[in-house]
Amino acid sequence: MTFKEESTASSLPAPAHQEPLVRTTQRQERVPNKKIIRDLGLKVTNQRLVILEVVREGKAHFTAQDVFETVTARNPEIGFATVYRFLRTLSEHSYVTEVRMGGMPARYEWAAKKHHDHLTCSTCSKIVEFENPEIERLQEKVAKEFGFSLTGHLLELYGVCPDCRRKSAP
Amino acid sequence: MTFKEESTASSLPAPAHQEPLVRTTQRQERVPNKKIIRDLGLKVTNQRLVILEVVREGKAHFTAQDVFETVTARNPEIGFATVYRFLRTLSEHSYVTEVRMGGMPARYEWAAKKHHDHLTCSTCSKIVEFENPEIERLQEKVAKEFGFSLTGHLLELYGVCPDCRRKSAP
DNA sequence: TATGAAATTGAAAGTCATTCGCAACTAGTT
């Protein structure tokens, strides 16, 4: 079981702005943003680069609004339609995963990480990521039992986190 | 593992209209709609009675729009605000469960049945209900592991149903 | 069974996240 906790701070940390310069000698640890855009068959525009930077370097879970605000802080010329459009494209091509729940805005996350599900605190909205192969296996089993070929799933657990339990029990 | 399949027919079957008369001798198999409304601390109005009948006797899964259409076919005077309002109240008091997914309208179902999750065909939208205690138990375990007290969960599996698999594989 | 305060209703207006239409604007090929 792996996990990663995350605070609920409202703004995204400012990611480093520059793409690695061609001439630097620093190691290229990951796929460059330009390559991602080209691989999608899209033109490389400044807005898409900025959105990608924010998405990849900001906090793990974000809404389109989060991205829009961070992006416009850097370049006020970018409209939210562009943010929504590009996030949709990214999610259609599995670069980000999109979770839409309730009447709330969709939450996204960069998907280049291992699959996981979420445990959300219904009091403070803190999100804990977890991964449980056993549950995954059982899901496959259920699908098979009904003759379905499983293509995806949504598993979100809701509860009260340790901090909030402590606060509410004096 | 239990299950119940359901067709995707677009309209709700017309439920019998009358409340059991006081004088009939027929067995009272379930909580009367009037009692439900009173238990909620609400006034018994005709619109709430009609909505309850439709919800309890129509098909298992429905949207607010489904209910609104069936209800207005019976009594055109009922507005959709009333339907939405009452469905929300019912769901707040756990008489119906509400699942909101994607940008789609919320789906409801009468909750007086045993807990279950859903396996949905992403091609034809057929819904299969299933219940898997082992998965439930693992969810509790995950929550405990992170110190959360589990209050609820959402588990939806997506796949392609046997019918659709057959059709797509010639 | 009258009465009236409080709850409820329908219609219309308001929200809110997201999407669309389109003229102006670019990236990237030629």
Place this chain on the structure above:
DNA sequence: AACTAGTTGCGAATGACTTTCAATTTCATA
């Protein structure tokens, strides 16, 4: 540099609810 198809920002549109409010109805009490 010119061309052209892909992109963009803006504002308007959409769709699913939600709220507002004046008119109506319920139901405890007289």
